[in-house]
Amino acid sequence: MRIGIVNDLSIATEALRRVLARRPDHRVAWSAASGAEAVACCARDTPDLVLMDLVMPGMNGVEATRRIMAESPCPILVVTVSVGANAAMVFEAMGHGALDATDLPALAGDHDRGADKLLAKIDLIGRLSAAPVRASTPRAPVQASERKLLAIGASAGGPSAVARVLEGLPADFSGAVAVIQHIDEKFAPGMADWLGRYSRLPVRTANVGDTLQCGQVLLAATNDHLALRADGRLDYVHEPAELPYRPSVDVFYKSVGEHWRGPIVGVLLTGMGRDGAAGLRGLRQQGHHTIAQDRASSAVYGMPKAAAELDAAVEILPLDRIAARLRDLFVPNPNAIP
Structure with missing residues (x-):
């Protein structure tokens, strides 16, 4: 090089x-x-x-x-x-x-x-x-009676993009939120604190055994892959060991597609490479709503580009419209504490 x-x-x-x-x-x-x-x-x-x-x-x-x-x-x-x-x-x-x-x-x-x-x-x-690197009819809004998950994946350019999305979510947001950002585990706690300055929802790093709870943001926090187990609890897994993307968005998307009992909205933001594109396509094929960031607003148009090429995204949106779309998709919970 x-x-x-x-x-x-x-x-x-x-x-x-x-x-x-x-x-x-x-x-x-x-x-x-x-x-x-x-x-x-x-x-x-x-x-x-x-x-x-x-x-x-x-x-x-x-x-x-x-x-x-x-x-x-x-x-x-x-x-x-x-x-x-x-x-x-x-x-x-x-x-x-x-x-x-x-x-x-x-x-x-x-x-x-x-x-x-x-x-x-x-x-x-x-x-x-x-590494090698279209919109269609949107799915109906997620209903308040269902367990809902917002799964965000990002890499290069991701911290500020994730912050923009979280900043636009209300305090009574009716879904659980998981963020998979390619970042060294040494910096994950600091990033969780930093994102917390922008988010109305509490943000912390995910621990083994945690569950995804409505109104809380959990950030993948190790160099292993965050995954949802069959019992509904989170775990960190080393395999696939050969993946250069750590933690991998694809691994998390695949695990929630298999084990989350409820609607999922997958969002793939700016990043280099192809991680998350195949996983996003898998979620779409299962009937979940998927969103990819558009070219113009991406700091690095790699991961969302790969998602567009795979027709993995129901919608391709500029960054400044993603939070508003999520507010439309997630019907507020009338029982949430303001």
Whole structure:
């Protein structure tokens, strides 16, 4: 892979160069010391991947990510000194299309472990990049007497897209909500807290043994796949181990299609690759309502594009219309506490 490095510290740039030098199939395309320089470099020479710092003078990594994805789109991996300390910026960058985030490998101490983790992230993005990538009559609104589930899948660009959808749902929303976002388990608790700032519904990470409850949002929270068991409780499963998407939207959609006793609305948002498309088609074939985000409003038009190609979506909608459609589909529960 040809990789661009964006970091204002020369010592950090050199550390990243040394990590990449461990792999003969990786080479540095260019390095930039500021966000503005990175935008210009991408416009002039778009690489296979950008390693993007967040905190830089002038244009920071969030704005640089937004500009690059708008003008010269390419895969972006956030690499910064402390992902945890900059969680809000990480989710903003992912909302603009960054695929993942990881800490900068330690310049001293356990450098090898950090380097191996970074290379593993790069390998995963390489696999996703190499992966191959219509509306019809809407189903009737879900009735208030039925157990209802809203299942949302997202990847690159997902955090802000999910936040927009949750922000538009009322406090008396009559369904249970599950969110499957491709994100490292290290960042899942922070993302749940961050989404909670936008949602009128409580948001937390899903634990083994949880049940999906009306008026609550559960977020998949490990590098294994979230799945619904036959007894109606949630579990994390390692298989299929070969899937590069973790946690997988397809695995969750398949499990709820098999075990959820009630109507499901599946929503597939922005993301790279094809995860969720086959699962969404399976839900549609079972008679459930399915929605895919449209091209114009997607930060990365991969997963919803794959869903459209498979005719998996009953409706293809811009992001700013999805929450309103969900309010129409889920009849409010008159017994809900305001």
